[in-house]
Amino acid sequence: MKHARRIAVPLGIAGVAALALTGCVGDAEPGASEAPGSTGAAAEGCEAYADYGTFDGAEVSVYGTILDEEANRLNESWAEFEECTGIDVVYEGSAEFEAQINVRVQGGNPPDLAIFPQPGLLASIAGTGSLLPAPEAVAANAEEFWTEDWRNYGTVDGTFYAAPLMASVKGYVWYQPALWEENGWEVPTTLDEVDELTATIAESGTTPWCVGFGSGEATGWPGTDWIEDYVLRLHGPDVYDQWVAHEIPFDDPQIAEAVDRVGDLIKNPEYVNGGIGDVSTIATTDFGEAGLPVLDGECAMHHQASFYEGFWSDDNSVTVAEDGDVWAFVLPGTEADAAAVTGGGEFVGAFSDDEEVVAVQTFLSSDTWANSRVSLGGVISANSGLDPANASSPLLQSAVETLQDPETTFRFDGSDLMPGAVGAGTFWSGLVDWVSGADTATVLSQIEQSWPQ
Template sequence: MRVTRRVLSAAVAAGLLVSVAAACGDDEKKDDGAAGGGALKGVKVEVAAKWTGPEEKNFREVLKAFEKKTGATVQYASTGENTDAYLGPRLEAKNPPDVAILPQPGLMQQYAGKGQLKPLAADVVSEVDKNFSPYWKELGSAKGQTYGVLIKAAYKSILWYRPQVFADAGVQPPATWPDLVKAAGTLQDSGTTPFVLAAGAQDSWTLTDWFENVYLSQAGPENYDKLAKHEIKWTDPTVAKALTTLAEIWGKPDFISGGLAQATKTKFDGSVTEVFGQQKAAMVYGGDFAAANIATTKSKVGTDAKVFPFPKAGDTAPAMLGGDVAVALKDGKGPMELMKFLASPEAGKVWAGLGGYLSPNKNVAPSAYSDPVAKELIAQLHKAGDAARYDLSDLAPAAFGGTPGKGMWEALRGFVQKPSDVKGTQARLEAEAAKAYK
């Protein structure tokens, strides 16, 4: 039930987000296949996704564009952070939403294995083939059938920072982990808390991203793949090394706004606005999508808020990617037309213009993006080549990699509270993984 090919080749990596990296002369292709002229007037489509705040607001604009194009009426339902906990009971009751946005391909594989997803219609698959690289299509497929459309990509190997604070402290964006620890100390000495850490129970996915970046950099791509498939146990020395490295920051309460106790209550949205709105710290972890949160503050992305690559903790410069996959849970013209629209350049263009978004759709022109950080992220991705990897926790079974209060999320949250307990954390991670991978 796992995605079999996890390695992004250099060629694939170059094409993953070619929507931003493509030559500026490429024109966005016109989508002429979706239902138009009010063809879906009177049809209601329910869409469920975990997004709240700015991400939900922006997605609703995409849904409005679909309504305007087709005449359909779309109802949005929030799943909360635990998508499976919301969808599972509805699937069992035979009353699922028409379309759901899943945060993990592993969850898509799980539902496909149970026969709970509807294969994409031929015209939708054609739209996917036209607009996406084979790797992204594969992530949305299971057992030879295409079920999903990867509608939103995330570049997860960056840290956001306040450049003026760095300049005032005489700090340059660090390239290595030791440099990051040193910069944090300098910022602390200058009177600025280095980090806000989002380790709240519902948002401790950020902790898995910290771990995965460090692990990929130290242990290398091959060991990363093995750990993702549970071919390496979480009690392995490579895991211990990554946790020990993280403790160099997580184990210093003065480095974290409010200390460790406050970190375990901090949500992701709040972590970003604490840095760029309330200016409580110098930097925060978050993928490119954090730009949408920054947009709610007075800080401006590209000037008041910038990014630097996640520092190397080993020989490999980490380049980690995530993505959200749309799937159809009901048959009918409404769900399939929405899936087709989400696979089109038209939908990607609307979303890209709102910021905080990267599209896997190769036919969304670079000119569509309002986010000035996008070109930086593409450069980092290309530099990573075939060392780039998909988010490990998102490839794992949802019970281990994508559930608040369980698996990686809660084990790493416990580690934040007791960063000296490397062996205990490893044992907990392995026990949880052993159950989930059965």
């Protein structure tokens, strides 16, 4: 792990820092008692954190969208860092992050660090002048561990603000292998085969799809993932890029075609919403709960990203494997073996340049943190220093390899790249209206008219 500079230990606590670091190195005689809460493994690992410095009771606040079990794993991922540096990393997760981060910034009460789930929202906040350019150490890690495309997602008007954190490959279709084997259903290799399989499953008496757009104030984003997948697969990366950059209008016929193809699946009352209700329930069903009927055979398929592996159970009791309780395939393209995927990720921006804040921000941009978090399960990262073997299932290992494969056509989640007013606003709400009965042309026209001039 490289750092552009060593993070200095504040002079006022140098003695305490030295004692703390000595305690972490693990020089105690065998059988000697350890400090309360410490572990031998953590003690031996503290040499890896020496460059970050040590701090006596410093606290760094982190604000993001990560909740529940994923938040627990996030806290666990930096526990050793906290013990070795003396920094208390206080994480606050919120389902209303997209709205509340603006409120907190405007109110002069931003967190030390924010985990942005959308580059478009990051750019909006950077435009207020409140977000700080990334420190040298963070920029150095980003240069070493991420591709230029990923670095660009954290760059606004030529200034690098935020290194990537976690990542996801979107467009997975989750299913129950035993149910499929029992019925003789085979994984489709083209989008046309997806349509054919959907009809076949419906004829068998099983509901093909279970879908949920609910996500608190962010309700609607799961629908945008569907549309983005179909735009990329039907019309290719050039059209996708033009759409995201507003070089073609939001209501372009190619975009309308993608929306209607999705609608053929999830607005058909014969095809949804297995184990939940009718089409109208899509708008209100929480995305985290929406796929669970797959486990009971109440629906056959659920469209959601690689990170959904962490939602199947709180205790890892659900086996994710080809012959396990649940498995997934990547939504195919118009032709077999098409290698185009969408994906997402988070970016860590800072509102403070205090030394302890820089230390945490730098750690989160490192390969050490990426391997720590991924090894805890449920997520992946596009960090090139990540060992795919640390991913918690064969599916996530495959997702890491997909991100690291130069032959993959990868495009970041389109709504996350659009201006926040659209990507985290009218696109979300428009799809809620659409799945609730509004027609495609009306919804796309309204989103087009909302695009900032």
